[in-house]
Amino acid sequence: xxxxxxxxxxxxxxxxxxxxxxxxxxxxxxxxxxxxxxxxxxxxxxxxxxxxxxxxxxxxxxxxxxxxxxxxxxxxxxxxxxxxxxxxxxxxxxxxxxxxxxxxxxxxxxxxxxxxxxxxxxxxxxxxxxxxxxxxxxxxxxxxxxxxxxxxxxxxxxxxxxxxxxxxxxxxxxxxxxxxxxxxxxxxxxxxxxxxxxxxxxxxxxxxxxxxxxxxxxxxxxxxxxxxxxxxxxxxxxxxxxxxxxxxxxxxxxxxxxxxxxxxxxxxxxxxxxxxxxxxxxxxxxxxxxxxxxxxxxxxxxxxxxxxxxxxxxxxxxxxxxxxxxxxxxxxxxxxxxxxxxxxxxxxxxxxxxxxxxxxxxxxxxxxxxxxxxxxxxxxxxxxxxxxxxxxxxxxxxxxxxxxxxxxxxxxxxxxxxx
Numbered sequence: 572x573x574x575x576x577x578x579x580x581x582x583x584x585x586x587x588x589x590x591x592x593x594x595x596x597x598x599x600x601x602x603x604x605x606x607x608x609x610x611x612x613x614x615x616x617x618x619x620x621x622x623x624x625x626x627x628x629x630x631x632x633x634x635x636x637x638x639x640x641x642x643x644x645x646x647x648x649x650x651x652x653x654x655x656x657x658x659x660x661x662x663x664x665x666x667x668x669x670x671x672x673x674x675x676x677x678x679x680x681x682x683x684x685x686x687x688x689x690x691x692x693x694x695x696x697x698x699x700x701x702x703x704x705x706x707x708x709x710x711x712x713x714x715x716x717x718x719x720x721x722x723x724x725x726x727x728x729x730x731x732x733x734x735x736x737x738x739x740x741x742x743x744x745x746x747x748x749x750x751x752x753x754x755x756x757x758x759x760x761x762x763x764x765x766x767x768x769x770x771x772x773x774x775x776x777x778x779x780x781x782x783x784x785x786x787x788x789x790x791x792x793x794x795x796x797x798x799x800x801x802x803x804x805x806x807x808x809x810x811x812x813x814x815x816x817x818x819x820x821x822x823x824x825x826x827x828x829x830x831x832x833x834x835x836x837x838x839x840x841x842x843x844x845x846x847x848x849x850x851x852x853x854x855x856x857x858x859x860x861x862x863x864x865x866x867x868x869x870x871x872x873x874x875x876x877x878x879x880x881x882x883x884x885x886x887x888x889x890x891x892x893x894x895x896x897x898x899x900x901x902x903x904x905x906x907x908x909x910x911x912x913x914x915x916x917x918x919x920x921x922x923x924x925x926x927x928x929x930x931x932x933x934x935x936x937x938x939x940x941x942x943x944x945x946x947x948x949x950x951x952x953x954x955x956x957x958x959x960x961x962x963x964x965x966x967x968x969x970x971x972x973x974x975x976x977x978x979x980x981x982x983x984x985x986x987x988x989x990x
Contacts, residue, residue, distance in 0.1 A: 612795050613833050614663050616811040619801050627807040631754050633721040638714035645710045648702045650674050656720040661751040663780040664815030665851050672722055675701050689770045691781040691791045696745045696755040698775050699768045702730040721746040733767035751812030760804045782853040792849035819845040822869035837865040
């Protein structure tokens with residue numbers, strides 16, 4: 572069967588240890604790594620040092636003689652165990668109280684175990700399919716101190732079905748510190764791995780984080796990888812933690828970081844924290860509708876202006892109400908004045924019949940009496956006929972009585988009749 576190989580260092584042969592130095596094999600002649608590599612990211616500054624340059628290996632290597640050996644993990648092919656450091660550890664700015672040590676060369680900072688813990692939310696010095704149970708000399712140990720916590724995978728081999736024919740074991744450490752810094756120390760690394768030993772053909776070392784939505788959706792927002800070619804024996808990788816939005820506790824700090832970094836931090840008063848939308852508090856951010864209401868400035872002037880605007884809204888409302896009331900009162904007064912004026916003109920005409928107004932009122936009064944007024948002598952009158960015609964008709968016998976041609980046929984208040 573054809574097997575594809577992956578080179579961790581660009582070397583075709585395995586490194587040969589230097590006599591008397593068990594953990595310091597000479598790098599392959601085909602590749603002499605650079606002394607150091609630095610890469611600035613938003614969340615961390617990554618520095619990779621080779622061959623103990625600047626004494627980085629000696630200074631960061633941790634003696635694990637007093638460490639606690641995790642027997643359960645050391646005898647397990649696939650497993651994880653919870654560990655709690657003696658200090659709150661900020662990971663991507665989020666304070667983590669505990670996490671999982673896995674047999675496969677990485678720490679899982681997921682809130683709980685699941686099938687995809689190798690995908691994100693990890694600190695991975697060597698994230699490959701290791702099997703500590705293959706050898707009695709393989710151990711996973713922990714040294715927990717107030718100022719640091721170190722985990723070491725020692726003499727651990729790859730799973731039998733994924734191992735390179737040349738064999739060999741791996742020994743490496745990860746150390747975390749209260750300020751958020753992370754250090755990988757590679758004590759012994761084999762130069763070649765099979766692709767079967769990898770997770771999804773991805774780089775074997777780095778850190779990653781994601782936020783959780785709806786209880787099950789993981790959204791990856793950052794990943795920092797170390798190139799496989801840079802991972803060799805006596806390599807040291809340092810992740811120096813940088814300030815993040817979510818680690819800022821006040822609006823002023825949030826605004827300052829926005830101005831001094833690549834983060835687009837905004838402060839949400841409802842949620843009570845600073846964010847750029849990419850952190851583990853994203854769901855809390857969404858629930859408080861912080862994407863609709865947030866602030867990029869925190870100066871006293873802007874707050875005062877907002878408060879004044881709020882307080883001025885009430886007088887404006889009162890002024891508007893007063894205007895409406897005044898308009899209504901004015902209209903009523905005008906109507907009353909018109910009524911008084913009409914009444915005055917009418918009375919003036921009644922008592923002064925010789926005037927123009929009096930004669931006009933007299934004609935109106937006569938018309939009113941003619942068409943059924945209270946003083947009229949006629950009891951009925953058909954519209955459109957003169958008085959004489961009405962009297963003549965009263966003396967003669969009616970030709971026909973009024974008959975509704977459609978008995979009981981009505982449409983609301985309308986009656987259909989034939990004259």
